[in-house]
Amino acid sequence: MGSRFMPAFADPKELRALQLEGLKWTVSHAYAGSSFYRERLDEAGVHPEDIRSLEDLRSLPFTTADDLREGYPFPLLSVPLSKVVRIHSSSGTTGKRKILAYTQKDLDDWAHFFARCYEMAELTPEDRVQISVGYGLWTAGVGFQLGCEKFGAMAIPVGPGNIDLQCEFLVDLQSTVLCCTASMALLMAEEIQRRGLRDRIALRKLIYGSERSSDSMRRRIKELLGLEDMFDIPGMTELYGPGTGLECPRHEGIHYWADYYILEILDPVTLEPVPEGEIGEMVVTTLRKEAAPLIRYRTRDLTRWVGHPCSCGSPLPLHDRILGRSDDMIIFRGVNIYPGQIDQILSEMDEIGSEYQIVLERGEDGRDYMTVRVERLQDVPAQRNPQIEGRIAEEIKKRILVSCRVEAVDYGALPRSERKSKRIFDRRPQ
Ligand code: ZN
Secondary structure, eight states, X not given: OOOSSSOSOOSHHHHHHHHHHHHHHHHHHHHHHOHHHHHHHHHTTOOGGGOOSGGGGGGSOOBOHHHHHHTTTSTTOOSOGGGEEEEEEEOOSSSSOEEEEEEHHHHHHHHHXXXXXXXXXXXXXXXXXXXXXXXTTSSHHHHHHHHHHHHTSEEEOOOSOOXXXXXXXXXXXOOOEEEEEHHHHHHHHHHHHHTTOGGGOOOOEEEEESSOOOHHHHHHHHHHHTOSEEEEEOEETTBBXXXXXXXXXXXXSEEEOTTTEEEEEEOTXXXXXXXXXXXXXXXXXXXXXXXXXXXXXXXXXXEOEEOSOOTTOOOSOEEXXXXXXXXXXXXXXXXXXXXXXXXXXXXXXXXXXXXXXXEEEEOTTXXXXXXXXXXXXXXXXXXXXXXXXXXXXXXXXXXXXXXXEEEEEOTTOSOOOSSOOOOEEEOSOO
16 A cells, blocks of 8 residues: 555655745734734744744744633634634633634644544544544544544544443444544553453554553553554644544554644743753644634643654654653752653652652751652562662653652652642742
């Protein structure tokens, strides 16, 4: 099967030319069509004709979630409303929800690059894709479905929840691919195990997204469902929706669709590019989006570059998984620390569970101190504390380059909640 949805460019040079063309188009389009962007660009003293190279991207002003909320209900709109054929909305964590508008071309583009996800995951038209994510205002379901139909596989739009129906379709329709969040996949995997359905289902692949997942969680899902492969899929409503990239079968990172948007990874404080391997905030600039183009939109999502070209041979560049949110960043003794980094180190340690707390305090000597509290697993005796604490402190020192105190506590001693647990306690005077 030849490539139907992969980009036309062959090397980084061709990609840069394509991106420059898209950048020029986006800036002129936004300047002409949106009073918001025109004002912003004027303020920054940049005019569309000033964009002559990709480096000129750096002269453009940033856009943030606040700009989207202030422009409610049609933020960043750069076309007449008569050209808008659909809206989607995501719930903001604070205040007004974000609404994003789409033209028909935006929807066509989205379907095209979503079909690319299925192509990258090496699906065939024989595949049956059970789509178990939300539909409606939320971008996920319809994105998965349009892409699937465009690709030519069979879409089974079940939507989220309803485990009985999910299991029924997995058995009766012999779905080969499941699309859902990692936590739903784990739930389904355990349910299929409990009901003894493993031998009656035909699942081969999982495409999962929209939240963080640990290595152990992914391993368990793969094992219980007997999967061949599973793929992390990124995406956000501001940038069309899900499907803006996909983990490739070699699992060296996430290939992102650099022919549809430019990705910058910047230090969230200085807004300067971070060196390869260091964590920064993803900032995106769209290259073809008509209704609500993004110019240097600060996503708050954190990741890092995977510098080497992928061994799969795809010219599409790679970034790492989403490693957290920049709002959670801590500055400790001049070092930017993301809870996700601590999380990752702890998840590789045996003898401890997944709960932890980070406490920051200022000592009498005026210096800042960090304490990381972890929980021993149920069957690990308290006598092991010194070894556990020493090993974690050493690993944090080695990988994040900061010294901290580690305190191992009894199993169950740290509070749990169904919602996101509070893990950071910054008690330093502001
Ligand atoms: Zn690859």
